[in-house]
Amino acid sequence: MSDALLTVDSNRDAEIAVLDATLSRVAAVVGRFEQRLPTGLYKIKVNRGGAMKEQLIELTPQGRRVSLYIIDFPAIAPIGSMVADQQGLETLAQKALGRVRGPALLLLEHYPTTVSRSPFSGVRVMPWRKVSEGIALGSVCRDTGIFGNERWSAVALEVEHRGDTWVLEIGGTSFSARHAIPLTPNWQTRVFMRGLSAREGAGALCETSVQMAPSNQSVVYWDHWETVEVARRSLETGRNIFSSDGLVEDLLHNKFDNPIAGMTGLHLMLDGLASTPQRDWPTAKVKQIDDVLQNLTGLLQPGRRNRLYNDPAWTELPDMTALRLKAGRLLGQVEVREPPLFKASWDALKGSASKDGLIWIGRSLWRATGDGNRMGPYMSWAPRHHSWRDTEAHMERQTDQSREFGLTFDTSELTSIGQAKFIRLDIAAAAQANNVPLSIFEKPLRGKADTILSDDIVPLVDRTTMA
Secondary structure (H helix, E strand, O other), rough: OEEEEEEEEEEEEEEEEEEEOOOOEEEEEEEEEEEEEEOOOEEEEEEEEEEEEEEEEEEOOEEEEEOOOOOOOOOOOOOOOOOOOOOHHHHHHHHHHHOOOEEEEEEEEEEEEOOOOOOOOOOEEEEEHHHHHHHOOOHHEEEEEEEEEEEEEEEEEOOOOOOOEEEEEOOOOOOOEEEEEEEEOOOOOEEEEEEHHHHHHHOOOEEEEEEEEEOOOOEEEOHHHHHHHHHHHHHHHHHOOOOOOOHHHOOHHHHHHOOHHHHHHHHHHEEEHOOOHHOOOOHHHHHHHHHHHHHHHHHHHHOOOOOOOOOOOOOOHHHHHHHHHHHHOOOOOOOOOOOOHHHHHHHHHHHHEEOOOOOOOOOOHHHHHHOOOEEEEEEEOOHHHHHHOHHHHHHHOOOOOOHOOOEEEEEEEEEEOOOEEEEEOOHHHHHHHHHHOOHHHHHOOOOOEEEOOOOOOOOOOEEEOOO
């Protein structure tokens, strides 16, 4: 069997998979595929932002070139080429923003006209730790319109841009969750929401995209925003789309009009390097990471001089702390008091949270969020009380079931009645195995006396029978 050249052209942020006649994967790349392969039948699959295209081809000795471009995909943000009436939607959003005099938080929702529900149904926003000040968006929404086959609704709220965190709550009959909305001076946070049908949502009412922009920037986006949306979905699915300088340029260097795009791109880049020891990272890559960290810091906190490392004099977004942690640019322990936006940030922060670690996550934050779930690429949590003791009990049950880690037997503490055995759960091993922050089981160190944990923190568990 002879070889021939197969070339597949697509969008530079599209994922391309090549499968042979047995449907075994031959290659997976981003943007463009070019390789000599044995002649025969192949299936080409292209994925861009959740939209798929497939084509069955025969590779002959003369070679084959295939073009599979995806123009439209289920975008959450209002990307101009995918909006039926760009000017009408822009006018709608600006009308909502015009009702607010000061710094604004913009929320823009769209869903198919075939879906029967009122705008922003089940959606509330509130300042962090101030549930009593929650605003039901449906009750304050005054601006709606139908463009093409979608209904769009806009709400703008006046907020104090002090670097605070707000919370988005999405509730339904079988689904209720919250996630963070970061606010920062000089930037307008925009929350885009795409309503889902019962078939799409699996209980969720919508999916969200949180972005930032200058307040004078149009709400309907163009240019590199398609790649920003694709990157958001890539972070959600854990697939790294970084394979070309063009994508790096779009996501990292174009962060100057959207810091959250820069955070998304840097997370993807650092995740792509996670399997390589940091000492082996290419020098050019380290410089690029440092440049992005410094530039993002300058955008979010322009008054800071030290922009590469954390600065105790400045409180920054938890996502920036997580990125510094992943990049090895965190000096000294940082206490995280508010939830981050990204699930990737939360996972990184939890993994380093202990009295001896670079991160401290206390019981107060854990009580509000618990371990957290995933809503798209974002970290979400159920709106209820989360107890660290319940977390410990869950880890204990997991240990009992698997017996793969975390149990040491203290035979010196046997009771005379039933010879009950007291077993101390190895909290450090259990926390690591369950990706739970060790710090929630520890007391903050204020002196040497606090280095020994009391039974109130790591309790002894009475076992009268052993499996």
